[in-house]
Amino acid sequence: MLDIYWGCLFGGLIFALVTLIFGDLLGDAFQGLFHSFSLDHFDILQPMVLVSGITVFGGTGAVLTLYTQLLTVIIAILALILAVVLSILIYFAYVKPMKNSENSIAYSMQDLVGIPGQVSVTIPAEGYGEVILKIGAGHSNHIAVSQSGQELPIGTKIFVIKVEKSIVSVVNQI
Template identity: 55%
Template sequence: MLDLYWGLLITGVLFAVVTVIFGDLLSNALDGLFDFMSGEHLHMLQPMVLFSGITVCGGAGIVMTRYSSWGNAGILLASLVCALAVSILVYFVYVKPMERSENSVAFSMQDLVGTIAEVITPIPAGGYGEVLVRMGAGHTNQIAASFEGKAIQAGTKVVTVEVKDGTLYVACFDKEEDSVNR
């Protein structure tokens, strides 16, 4: 039984070392191989969870074989319980929170309709300028044109009225500023 435990421990450690050293290479080479495990049914059987359980099973088996007076069946059962406990812990403490933390900073141009922006490059009456739009903690520069066909000076607060062909069509946000620009 000791050979089995050593085999499990070595397999888990080798998997960890290979993952750390060649993780990106393996990820690209085996792209999609473990995708079946990300479905709803086998979600807990991800490689990280499985191999952490295998490693702990092997390590616990070795320690209990050497330092306890239990029989082989008791040690095997205790090792499996330890492996299951660590696998559940790894899943709920590391894997699950990491899945929830995956997010994108991407946005749709249509999301910009109704947002307030500041003109950073003046918008001529019949042409294009540039606006600075604040998006969450960041900002984005976008090409803009006047929705009303009027010139808008730099520093003016504007609101996005519509988006056409990747261009924001904006109108002055403050009516007082609008009358100054006439």
């Protein structure tokens, strides 16, 4: 059983080193080759989570086998429990937050509806001005018209109500 633990430990370490050193190179070489086998909908099956669990299983099993007098079955169960717990911890502490932190600067004009912003160029009662909207990780300026027909001075907090022909209709945030 000790050989299995060492194999899991060293297999995980080698995978980590190969990924660290050659990750981008291998990703470019096999670009799209494995997309049909994607497990993106099973986030818990991400390679980082699986390999971390296997490595922890191997390391825990090897240490417990060498330094304790516990039964082989108990060592295997403890190693498996620790591997599962640490895999779940890695998933919730690292993988899931990293997936959720991906920002894109792409947006459609219809995505602007409901977004708060601020007037940067006064919007007259019957005319056009400009607003600044925070979108994703950045800011974007847009031509705007007052939906209520009232003048909106610089600095007024607004909401986008609708978008028509690349012009945003806004109202005072009050």
